[in-house]
Amino acid sequence: xxxxxxxxxxxxxxxxxxxxxxxxxxxxxxxxxxxxxxxxxxxxxxxxxxxxxxxxxxxxxxxxxxxxxxxxxxxxxxxxxxxxxxxxxxxxxxxxxxxxxxxxxxxxxxxxxxxxxxxxxxxxxxxxxxxxxxxxxxxxxxxxxxxxxxxxxxxxxxxxxxxxxxxxxxxxxxxxxxxxxxxxxxxxxxxxxxxxxxxxxxxxxxxxxxxxxxxxxxxxxxxxxxxxxxxxxxx
Amino acid sequence: xxxxxxxxxxxxxxxxxxxxxxxxxxxxxxxxxxxxxxxxxxxxxxxxxxxxxxxxxxxxxxxxxxxxxxxxxxxxxxxxxxxxxxxxxxxxxxxxxxxxxxxxxxxxxxxxxxxxxxxxxxxxxxxxxxxxxxxxxxxxxxxxxxxxxxxxxxxxxxxxxxxxxxxxxxxxxxxxxxxxxxxxxxxxxxxxxxxxxxxxxxxxxxxxxxxxxxxxxxxxxxxxxxxxxxxxxxxxxxxxxxxxxxxxxxxxxxxxxxxxxxxxxxxxxxxxxxxxxxxxxx
Numbered sequence: 001x002x003x004x005x006x007x008x009x010x011x012x013x014x015x016x017x018x019x020x021x022x023x024x025x026x027x028x029x030x031x032x033x034x035x036x037x038x039x040x041x042x043x044x045x046x047x048x049x050x051x052x053x054x055x056x057x058x059x060x061x062x063x064x065x066x067x068x069x070x071x072x073x074x075x076x077x078x079x080x081x082x083x084x085x086x087x088x089x090x091x092x093x094x095x096x097x098x099x100x101x102x103x104x105x106x107x108x109x110x111x112x113x114x115x116x117x118x119x120x121x122x123x124x125x126x127x128x129x130x131x132x133x134x135x136x137x138x139x140x141x142x143x144x145x146x147x148x149x150x151x152x153x154x155x156x157x158x159x160x161x162x163x164x165x166x167x168x169x170x171x172x173x174x175x176x177x178x179x180x181x182x183x184x185x186x187x188x189x190x191x192x193x194x195x196x197x198x199x200x201x202x203x204x205x206x207x208x209x210x211x212x213x214x215x216x217x218x219x220x221x222x223x224x225x226x227x228x229x230x231x232x233x234x235x
Numbered sequence: 236x237x238x239x240x241x242x243x244x245x246x247x248x249x250x251x252x253x254x255x256x257x258x259x260x261x262x263x264x265x266x267x268x269x270x271x272x273x274x275x276x277x278x279x280x281x282x283x284x285x286x287x288x289x290x291x292x293x294x295x296x297x298x299x300x301x302x303x304x305x306x307x308x309x310x311x312x313x314x315x316x317x318x319x320x321x322x323x324x325x326x327x328x329x330x331x332x333x334x335x336x337x338x339x340x341x342x343x344x345x346x347x348x349x350x351x352x353x354x355x356x357x358x359x360x361x362x363x364x365x366x367x368x369x370x371x372x373x374x375x376x377x378x379x380x381x382x383x384x385x386x387x388x389x390x391x392x393x394x395x396x397x398x399x400x401x402x403x404x405x406x407x408x409x410x411x412x413x414x415x416x417x418x419x420x421x422x423x424x425x426x427x428x429x430x431x432x433x434x435x436x437x438x439x440x441x442x443x444x445x446x447x448x449x450x451x452x453x454x455x456x457x458x459x460x461x462x463x464x465x466x467x468x469x470x471x472x473x474x475x476x477x478x479x480x481x482x483x484x485x486x487x488x489x490x491x492x493x494x495x496x497x498x499x500x501x502x503x504x505x506x507x508x509x510x511x512x513x514x515x516x517x
Contacts, residue, residue, distance in 0.1 A: 055438070078442055085440030095435055099249055111238050112441035156439070 006030035006066075007164055007195055008054055013063035015049055015219075024049055025219045026063065031197060033163065036190045038206045039199040041216035047199035050216070051166045054197065055087050056080045068163060085113050088157025088165040088194070092172035094149045096141045102128060102152045103137040109156045123159055131155045131185060147178030154185060164195040171202065179205075242449035243456065246429060253425055254457075260421040261461025264414035265498050266468045271410050272494075273469060273483065275403040280484055282396050289361040289392075291354040291370050291384040299350075299378040307376050308352065316360035316369050321353040349380070363389050418461075418501050422454050423509040433513055443514055450510040451503055458502020462495035 008031040016023040024046045031037045039047040052058040053065045056075060065072040070083045096105050106124045115123075128137050131151040141149050150170055157165055167186065171179035183205060190196045200206065206213050215223035247254040295304055304322060311320045323331070328348040354369065366389055370382045426433075429450075436446045473483045486494070 081437075081440045081442045083440070084438060087440075089438050095431070095438070097432060097435065099245075108435070109439040112436045112439060112445060114445070160439070 005033060007033050007068050008197065009064075009066045010050070010053070011064045011066070013053065013060045013065055015046075015053065015058060015060050022046065022049060023219045024053075024060075024216075027216075027219075027221045028063075029214055029221060029224060031164070031195060034190070034193050034195055036187070036196045036209070036211040037198070038209070038211055038213040039197065039216065040201070040203060040206055040213050041222075043201075044218075045216040046219045047216055048168050049219075050214075051089075051168050051197065051199060054164075054166055055084055055089055085160050086162055086164075088154075088160070088162035090150070090153050090157050090165065090167040090170045092169040094141070094146075094153045094173075096149060096152055096156075098141050101138050101140055102133055102144065102148075102155075105141070105152055106156045106159050109159050113160065124155075127155045127159045128152075130158070145178065146174050147181055150174060150178070150182050151185065154182070154189075158189065158194075162194060164197060165189060167196065167198040169199050169201065171200065171205075183209075239448040239452050243453045246425070246449070246453065250425075250428060253428060257421045257425055257457045258460050258464065261418050261457055261498060261502060262464035262468065264417045265462055265465035265494065265501075268407075268410040268414045269465050269469045269486075269494060270472060271406060273473060273486065275399075275407065276486060276490075277483055278399055278403075282392075282399065285392060286358075286361055286396075289356060289366060289384070289389055291356070291366065291373065291382060293352040293354065293373040293376070293379045294381045294383070295350040295352065296378050296380040297349060303378055304350075304352070307378070311352065311354060311373070314369060314372065316356050316365050317354055318357040318360075319355045321355075323351045323353050325350050352379075361389075363393055415501055415505070418458070419505040419508060422457070422502065422505040423512075425453070426450055426506070426509040426513050430513060433510075437514075446514060447507070447510050450506045454502040454504075454506025455499050456502070458499040458505075459495065461502065462498025465498065466491050466494060 010027050010029050013024055013027045022044050027046070027050070039050055041047055049058065053060060053072070054067055056065070056067070056070070056072060059065075059072050067083060068086060070079055075083070097108065100108065103124055106128060107120050110120045110123060111117075125134075125137070128134060131154050133148060133151050133155065136144060136148065139148075141152065144152065150173075154165075154170070165186070170186070171182050174182060179202070186196050186198065187209075213223070213225045214221055308320050308322060311317055325348045328351065332348065352373070354373065356366065356369065363386070366384050367386070370384055373379055373382050433446055470485065473485050476483050
């Protein structure tokens with residue numbers, strides 16, 4: 001287990017659906033401030049479920065998810081909305097608004113959370129420059145490459161200064177070069193103090209990075225690289 | 236609020252066809268409902284005019300002293316059901332008969348037409364039971380020879396009125412319900428078209444109230460514009476019918492304003508329900 005104050009804590013979390021597929025079984029772990037954590041495992045292992053539970057799009061059937069003081073046991077919808085303002089969320093499919101420029105996509109995240117209009121332009125500009133899209137702020141998503149679109153999505157996730165960035169296979173739709181560039185960006189973000197939890201299939205990337213990894217299989221946490229000795233692994 | 240309005244405009248600019256379709260669907264649904272309402276309203280007015288013609292005529296025995304009749308008229312006017320009592324002399328009756336049936340004016344002779352009391356009843360007091368009760372009381376006066384009020388006609392008239400009212404209520408509810416279903420599904424289509432946006436809003440931490448606001452304004456505006464269009468369509472239809480068929484009365488202004496308000500409320504409720512469902516889904 002990592003040291004320090006946990007910002008994300010799962011305690012015996014079980015999640016299942018009526019349709020029966022996927023889910024989690026009694027998963028416990030904690031991620032601390034500024035940590036980089038990989039979630040690995042085959043498709044359907046529960047990686048995305050962990051991320052959804054973190055931003056409370058799903059709630060557990062048993063156990064507790066606690067994210068920065070907000071508990072899944074008693075969080076209201078308004079509290080969940082407020083929690084999400086402190087999280088950054090990035091998906092494999094970018095989830096951009098196709099009819100708005102890169103700038104407008106990022107600004108949208110500030111506008112809908114009630115940021116003062118005057119404060120929006122400098123923050124949007126700063127974050128787009130940070131992800132390397134300064135010259136392409138006014139481009140529409142369709143005019144950008146996959147890697148660039150993912151950078152817009154990351155900029156949108158970062159614009160509210162989150163304490164943790166949740167990335168669900170952010171390089172899954174990208175070629176090798178773009179994947180490396182996006183991962184490098186996530187490393188930089190992490191180096192500046194933002195925790196990152198990233199679901200990925202790219203085991204090579206995980207090994208090479210040296211960051212903590214949590215391996216899931218059929219909804220169970222089967223390996224946590226921060227713990228020693230290594231438990232027996234099924235595959 | 237400014238952002239919500241901007242989102243409404245953005246959504247309209249992005250899919251103007253869908254926006255117009257929503258407005259026209261609301262307009263035509265309300266128009267169908269309003270047209271039915273217009274027919275029901277005119278039927279009611281016609282029935283009210285007919286109802287005003289309900290009167291009781293008490294024939295006075297020949298040779299009755301005018302003083303005795305005059306004293307009774309005062310009594311009868313005091314009946315709670317009675318609006319007016321008019322003493323019609325044989326000469327007045329003759330004049331009236333000759334005017335109303337000019338082609339038979341030579342047939343009428345004053346000695347055949349007795350004096351009578353023409354009793355008109357207050358609105359709401361003209362149903363068969365009350366008419367019969369007043370008629371029976373009039374029969375109690377010694378100078379009254381006979382009382383006529385077209386019993387069969389009053390009975391039939393009230394049966395028709397009851398049937399028209401029941402049909403109006405049932406069909407009105409059915410039309411309103413159909414309009415609400417059509418409007419609800421139209422608005423749901425526009426909410427579904429923006430489901431991606433709703434999903435992103437939720438992910439970045441917008442509250443449910445904030446997400447709902449543009450959709451509610453959108454529904455309210457569409458309902459309002461649809462309501463105004465429906466009123467315009469009804470007015471055009473009524474003018475055309477009046478010019479070609481017969482004179483149709485149009486709704487009074489308060490009813491028109493209420494109709495537009497109903498359009499706005501249906502738009503608002505339709506949006507609220509649709510976006511509520513969508514919020515649960517994304």
